[in-house]
Amino acid sequence: MNFDDKYNLYVEEFNSVLADFCSSLDCRPQILCDSLKYSLNLGGKRIRPVLMFAVGDLLGVEKRKLMNFALALELIHTYSLIHDDLPEMDNDDFRRGKPSNHKVFGVGNAVLAGDGLLNTAYSVLLKECKNGSDYISAAEFLCDCAGIYGMIAGQSADLLHEGDTGYNETTLDFIYENKTCKLLICAVVVPSILSGGRCYSELKAFGRDLGLLFQITDDILDVEGSFEELGKSTGKDNEEKKYTSVNVYGLDGAKLRADVLAQRCRTLLEGIDGDGEFLTQLVDFIRSRNR
Amino acid sequence: MNFDDKYNLYVEEFNSVLADFCSSLDCRPQILCDSLKYSLNLGGKRIRPVLMFAVGDLLGVEKRKLMNFALALELIHTYSLIHDDLPEMDNDDFRRGKPSNHKVFGVGNAVLAGDGLLNTAYSVLLKECKNGSDYISAAEFLCDCAGIYGMIAGQSADLLHEGDTGYNETTLDFIYENKTCKLLICAVVVPSILSGGRCYSELKAFGRDLGLLFQITDDILDVEGSFEELGKSTGKDNEEKKYTSVNVYGLDGAKLRADVLAQRCRTLLEGIDGDGEFLTQLVDFIRSRNR
Numbered sequence: 001m002n003f004d005d006k007y008n009l010y011v012e013e014f015n016s017v018l019a020d021f022c023s024s025l026d027c028r029p030q031i032l033c034d035s036l037k038y039s040l041n042l043g044g045k046r047i048r049p050v051l052m053f054a055v056g057d058l059l060g061v062e063k064r065k066l067m068n069f070a071l072a073l074e075l076i077h078t079y080s081l082i083h084d085d086l087p088e089m090d091n092d093d094f095r096r097g098k099p100s101n102h103k104v105f106g107v108g109n110a111v112l113a114g115d116g117l118l119n120t121a122y123s124v125l126l127k128e129c130k131n132g133s134d135y136i137s138a139a140e141f142l143c144d145c146a147g148i149y150g151m152i153a154g155q156s157a158d159l160l161h162e163g164d165t166g167y168n169e170t171t172l173d174f175i176y177e178n179k180t181c182k183l184l185i186c187a188v189v190v191p192s193i194l195s196g197g198r199c200y201s202e203l204k205a206f207g208r209d210l211g212l213l214f215q216i217t218d219d220i221l222d223v224e225g226s227f228e229e230l231g232k233s234t235g236k237d238n239e240e241k242k243y244t245s246v247n248v249y250g251l252d253g254a255k256l257r258a259d260v261l262a263q264r265c266r267t268l269l270e271g272i273d274g275d276g277e278f279l280t281q282l283v284d285f286i287r288s289r290n291r
Numbered sequence: 292m293n294f295d296d297k298y299n300l301y302v303e304e305f306n307s308v309l310a311d312f313c314s315s316l317d318c319r320p321q322i323l324c325d326s327l328k329y330s331l332n333l334g335g336k337r338i339r340p341v342l343m344f345a346v347g348d349l350l351g352v353e354k355r356k357l358m359n360f361a362l363a364l365e366l367i368h369t370y371s372l373i374h375d376d377l378p379e380m381d382n383d384d385f386r387r388g389k390p391s392n393h394k395v396f397g398v399g400n401a402v403l404a405g406d407g408l409l410n411t412a413y414s415v416l417l418k419e420c421k422n423g424s425d426y427i428s429a430a431e432f433l434c435d436c437a438g439i440y441g442m443i444a445g446q447s448a449d450l451l452h453e454g455d456t457g458y459n460e461t462t463l464d465f466i467y468e469n470k471t472c473k474l475l476i477c478a479v480v481v482p483s484i485l486s487g488g489r490c491y492s493e494l495k496a497f498g499r500d501l502g503l504l505f506q507i508t509d510d511i512l513d514v515e516g517s518f519e520e521l522g523k524s525t526g527k528d529n530e531e532k533k534y535t536s537v538n539v540y541g542l543d544g545a546k547l548r549a550d551v552l553a554q555r556c557r558t559l560l561e562g563i564d565g566d567g568e569f570l571t572q573l574v575d576f577i578r579s580r581n582r
Contacts, residue, residue, distance in 0.1 A: 027439040028465070032447040036439070083406060088398035107379035108450045111402065112443055115374060115409065119438040122413040126431045129420045140417045147410040148318040148327070152403055156323040159399045174319070 003281040007050060014049040017067050018074065027116075035105040035113040036120075039078050042096040047214070047286075048073050051187040051207075054282065058274045059198050061191045068128050069138060069190045072121040076146045077183055079117035082110050084155065097231030121146075138193040145186035154179025163241050167248045175243055181211030199272050206268040213261040214286050216254050219244040221290065223251055229291045262287040294572040298341060305340040308358050309365065318407075326396040326404040327411075330369050333387040336582075338505070339364050342478040342498075345573065349565045350489050352482045359419050360429060360481045363412040367437045368474055370408035373401050375446065388522030412437075429484040436477035445470025454532050458539045466534055472502025490563050497559040504552040505577050507545050510535040512581065514542055520582045553578040 001009070022040060027033050049070035056066045085092040085100040086107060093103050102110035125139040144150055157175045164171075185207030192200045221230060222237045223246055237244045245254040265283040269276040292300070313331060318324050340361035347357045376383040376391040377398060384394050393401035416430040435441055448466045455462075476498030483491045512521060513528045514537055528535045536545040556574040560567040 025439075027444055029444070029448050029451050031451055032439060032444060079406075083402050086399075086402060089402065108377075109447065111374050111377060111380065112447050112450070115370075115405070116439040116443045118406065118409055119434065119443065122416075123431070123434045123438055125413075126416075126420070126427060126434055129417070129427045129430075130424065133421065136417060136420045139420075140414070143410065143414045143417055147414055148316075148323060148407040152407045152410065153318055153320070153323060156400065156403050157320050159403070160320050160322055 003278065003285065006278055007282075007285070010050040010053045011046045013053065013063065014046050014070055014074070017071055021071060031105060031109060032112065032116065035101060035109050036116055038104060039082050039095075039101050039113060039117070040075075042098055044096055045291075046074065048077055048183055048187040051184065051210075051279075051282070052190060054278050055188045055203065056191040056194075058272065058276060058279065059191050059195045060274075061195050065194055066191060068124050069142065069194075070187075072124045072139075073142060073183060073186060073190075075117045075121040075124070076142075076151075079114040079121070080146075080151060080155070080183075082114040082117070086110060089155075089159065092232060092236075094227075094232050118146075134194055134196070138190045141189060141193055142186050145182040150178055150182035152178075154182065158243065161243045164243065165241075167243060169248060172243055172245065172248045176212055176215045176245075177208065180215040181208045184208075184211035184214065202268055202272055206265055209261050209264045209268065210283065210286065213258055213265060213283070216245045216258045216261065217286060217289060219246045220251065220254055220258065222246070225290060231291070258287055294569065294576065297569055298573075298576075301341040301344045302337045304344065304354065305337050305361055305365070308362055312362060322396060322400060323403065323407065326392060326400050327407055329395060330373050330386075330392050330404060330408070331366075333389055335387055337365065338577075339368055339474060339478040342475065342501075342570075342573070343481060345569050346479045346494065347482040347485075349563065349567060349570065350482050350486045351565075352486050356485055357482060359415050360433065360485075361478075363415045363430075363433060364474060364477060364481075366408045366412040366415070367433075367442075370405040370412070371437075371442060371446070371474075373405040373408070377401060380446075380450065383523060383527075385518075385523050409437075425485055425487070429481045432480060432484055433477050436473040441469055441473035443469075445473070449534065452534045455534065456532075458534060460539060463534055463536065463539045467503055467506045467536075468499065471506040472499045475499075475502040475505065493559055493563055497556055500552050500555045500559065501574065501577065504549055504556060504574070507536045507549045507552065508577060508580060510537045511542065511545055511549065513537070516581060522582070549578055 018040060022037050025033055025036060052066050052070045053063055056063060081095060082101045084090045085095055086102055092100055094100060101113055125142065128135045129139055154175050158179055161171055185204055188203045188207040189200065192198055192203050219237060222234050225234050227234055245257060249257055262283050266280055269279050309331060313328050316324055316327060343357055343361045344354055347354060372386060373392045375381050376386055377393055383391055385391060392404055416433065419426045420430055445466050449470055452462055476495055479494045479498040480491065483489055483494050510528060513525050516525050518525055536548060540548055553574050557571055560570050
């Protein structure tokens with residue numbers, strides 16, 4: 001099976017679980033239910049579930065063990081986008097080519113939709129906890145990645161440094177390693193925890209480098225991509241003087257850094273026993289993506 | 292020991308755990324850490340922890356088993372206040388006599404502070420899950436109470452019906468039973484779950500009635516209380532045509548309903564074996580409170 005087919009297969013498997021989850025939602029009032037489903041069904045690359053399944057295949061972890069972790073992770077990723085798009089945060093009116101949650105449902109409902117998705121992620125994870133202590137450890141890891149020492153710390157630093165007149169690499173690293181990398185690290189480390197810790201350190205390092213690569217290619221696309229390809233506004237980072245790799249290293253510097261990170265990702269994968277071909281291709285896909 | 296002393300003792304025990312928790316927080320950036328601590332340290336009646344400890348004493352559940360559940364519940368209650376006070380939600384500039392989180396730290400940081408507290412509540416609960424299946428069940432119950440079939444559903448309905456020109460009792464009940472009652476039900480049911488389900492149904496009914504009583508006395512205070520006593524704006528409910536018991540039943544009707552609920556709470560407590568004196572006094576305290 002070629003890379004695209006395998007990627008799409010992982011996405012389909014995940015989307016099928018997500019569709020079941022969405023049809024099981026019957027909360028009231030209707031606007032709450034609708035706003036949750038709206039953002040969950042905006043599509044997207046589903047990179048976190050795909051990564052989790054691919055690492056699961058590499059380590060021999062059955063997909064059924066990972067499904068609810070992938071679901072919880074995507075719920076958390078989706079809540080973070082809803083809150084990030086809010087006017088007083090990143091102020092994005094579009095997400096994946098469609099109006100952001102708050103543009104459709106209003107800011108109040110968008111705040112609650114985000115809260116609802118975050119809480120529901122833990123409802124999904126707590127059910128998994130009954131399966132044993134490895135599952136609890138995996139849920140705790142996910143929780144740490146999403147929380148105030150993880151993604152939220154990165155979002156907070158991002159907000160704090162918006163509009164800074166000078167840039168420095170340490171701050172950029174802190175923002176990216178938390179805001180972007182932590183959920184990608186989570187995607188690749190959860191299968192390791194569920195396999196008794198196989199290749200834990202290598203996968204953690206791989207998740208970090210892949211996360212940085214992902215974010216830097218995002219920055220490059222913000223300069224070189226188009227609204228049509230990306231489904232969101234471009235050129236915003238520079239206008240708003242955001243802390244981005246392009247603003248810190250320049251466009252060529254960011255591209256060079258992306259190449260170095262992609263190479264580091266490949267080397268880390270070579271050090272792991274098993275069939276790492278798909279993940280290696282995924283690294284190349286992320287480096288060369290245009291959306 | 293009289294009622295006030297016992298109440299204050301419970302509050303002190305909880306505040307000591309909360310103080311330890313706050314001093315263990317060392318997330319970055321500093322503004323994230325500060326905004327979490329600011330709202331956690333605004334004080335308040337700590338009614339949920341007090342209720343949980345009192346029911347624990349009634350059922351003979353050791354306080355050390357309840358501490359982290361009380362902490363998680365208060366973290367969730369605090370996050371809900373931060374998000375509820377936001378301009379596009381209830382738009383409250385004051386909370387407990389001090390500026391709301393978003394007035395001090397800005398809306399973006401207040402969104403993140405709420406997210407951070409919610410996520411941290413689950414970090415606390417997941418640690419408890421290692422203690423066994425009763426603890427997992429208690430955490431699941433708390434999660435359901437806080438989520439899209441619980442508190443968040445109530446907040447969403449509250450937002451949806453703001454400014455309605457007519458009122459009906461069914462909608463009021465839905466809002467109150469979810470927005471206010473669910474976390475109080477949680478406070479009294481968690482000790483039951485940790486004691487193998489003792490008096491589960493009675494306590495659930497008690498939590499609901501006490502929650503309604505609490506909310507209705509809040510509505511009455513919004514009409515009759517003062518900013519100085521309450522530490523928040525009064526008279527807002529009527530101005531904004533909010534769904535409140537006073538708007539649905541009239542002031543006298545709301546007081547009558549509060550009396551009926553208080554009596555139902557006392558009757559439910561009489562049906563539970565053990566020393567229910569403090570909880571009975573707590574019912575009277577809530578009925579006659581002026582803050």
